[in-house]
Amino acid sequence: MAEPAGSAVVYGRIVASRLRGQLAYRTSFALDLTAQAIGQTIELFVIVVVFTQVSTLGGFTAGEVLLIFGLAACGFGLADLCVGQVERLPEYIRTGEFDVMLLRPLGTLPQLLSADVALKRVGRLGVGLAVYGWSLARLDLAWTPLRALVAVTAPLVGAVVLGALWVAANVVSFWVVDGREVANAVTYGSSFTTSYPISVYGPWLRRLMCYAVPGAFVAYFPALALLDRPDPLGLPVALRYCAPLVAVVAVLAAGALWRQGVRHYQGTGS
C-alpha cells in the first residue's frame, strides 16, 4: 500500500492534466457549463410551478422544500463532479482500458474516478449552491454551533452518500455487459428522489430511502436538523444527525462491492 500523501499528489497531477485539456477549448467549455446549469435550473422551475398550485408539499412550505432541493443539488453536483466518471466503467471494460488500469500501481477505483473529471459539472453545483445559500439566508433559522456544522458538512456528506451509491450501482457492469441502464436509473433516480421531502412518497419508497438506499440522508434529514421542525413522519430525531455515520457505512459497502467486482473481472476477463 502506498502512503496516502504521495497518492494524493499523483491523483492531483492526473486530475490537473485532465482539467487543463478541458479548459483549452474555452467556448465549448462555457457552453457545456451553461447546459449543466440550465439542466439543474429546470428542475428548480418544476418546484416553483408545483407551488403555484399548492401551498405545502408533504407538509413543507416552499422555502423549506427549496432548502431540501438546494441541499440535494449541492450533494448531487459535488458527487457528480468527483464520482460521476464511474458511469463510464462499461466503456473502460469494453475497450480493454480497464486492463491498462490494472497494470498501473494504483487502485482501480481512484484511477477511474480521476481519469475523466468533467469540470463542466461545476455548472450544476453552482445552481445548487446558490439555491442552498439563498434558502439558508431567507429561512431565518435558529443558528447553534451544531446546526452551523450541519449546514457546512451536509452537502459534503450528501455527496459522499450519493457517490457511494453510484459506485455500488455501477459495479453491476462487471457482471452485466451493459449494466449502464441499471446504474443510470440509480444515478438520476437519486437526483430526483432526494430533491423532495420524503414525506411526499409512498411508504415503501420512504422506507427504502431511509433504511436501504440511504437517499433520505442526503437532504431530507439534514434539512430537518437545520429547520428544527417536527418530522411529519414522526421519525426519531437522532436520525437527523446520522448522515455522517450513514456515509461511512455506505463508503465501506461500496468499496467492498467494488473489490468484489474487480475480483470477478479478473476471474472472467473482458
Added chain:
Amino acid sequence: MTTDRIISTDGLGRDFLVGSRLRRRRVTALRDMTLQVDRGEAVGLLGPNGAGKSTAIKMLTGVLVPTAGRATVCGLDPVRRRRELAHRTGVVFGQRSQLWWDLPLRQSFDLHGAIHRVPAAAYAQRLDECVALLDLSGFLDTPVRQLSLGQRMRGEITAALLHAPELLVLDEPTIGLDLASKERLRTFLATVNARGDVTLLLTTHDLPDVERLCRRVVVVDHGRVLVDDDLNTLRERFAGNRTLVVELTEPAPPLAGLPGVVDVGVQAQGLRQRLEFDRRTSAAELIADVARRVQLRDVAVDEPSIEDLVRTLYQRS
C-alpha cells in the same frame, strides 16, 4: 527460489465459460504452462491467433486470475501483489494505449513518472536516453492522438521503461508498423536487453522480431506449450535443411547428383539455382563441389526461416 528467476509458472492454466446461460461451455485458453525465465533473458512467445499467448500474459501481469496452477513474477503472486508488481514490470500492448490520448507525449511521460514515483534525476536520465535512442525529440510536444502508430509505439515503450522495470512484457509490439519503424524498435529493444537489466518477454506474429531479439522461443498452440527451446537448437532439431543459393556466370542445366542435396530449384533460366541440402552436409564442401562443375558468380546460404520451423511444429502436433 533463486533471486535471478524472474518468471516461474507451474501448470498455469485458464478456462473460460462462454456462451449464454443456457448453453455454457468451458473453453480452455491455456493449459499446463510451465515456464521458467531468468533475469536478462529474451523470450519470444509464438503462436497463431487464439493460441493462448495473451491469456498467458494477462495472468503473468495480474490482470487475470489463473484457473489452474500458479505463477510467480519477480517473486510475487501477480494477482495478489498486482500494484507492487506493476512497479517492477513494464507492459506494452500493441493495440491498447497506456498513454493519455489528449496529452502531449512529454506530459504523458511525466504522469507515468509520477505514478511510479521515479526520482527526478533517474527519470530525466532514462527519458533522455529513450529520446536519443528512439529519436522522440521531434514529437515530444505533440498530443498522443496526433502521433503516427510508429511514433506512438516508441512512446509506449518509453513509458513502460521509465520506472526501470525488471521485466518488459510486449504483446505484439510491432503490429501494424512499417519496416523502418519495426527495425528501429527491434534495435532499441535489443540494446536495452543486451545491457542485462531488463528481461524481455514478447508475443508476436512477426517472426523477424523473434529472430532479431530472442535467444529462446516458446511456441504455444491450442493452449498448449509445444516447444520451449533455444532458437538455434530449434532450428537444428526441426528445421533441418538449409539452402545454398548459387549465382552462375552462364546458364547451366540443373546441378543434379551433388552429395547431400535433396532438392534443386532452377531460377532465371538456370542462372540461379537453389540447392536444398541436409544438416549433415557442410556448406563449404558443397560450395567446393559446385565450383568444380560450374563457374560461380556469387553464393549465399539461407537458414530455414522460423515460419518453416513453426509450420513444421504445427504439423507435428
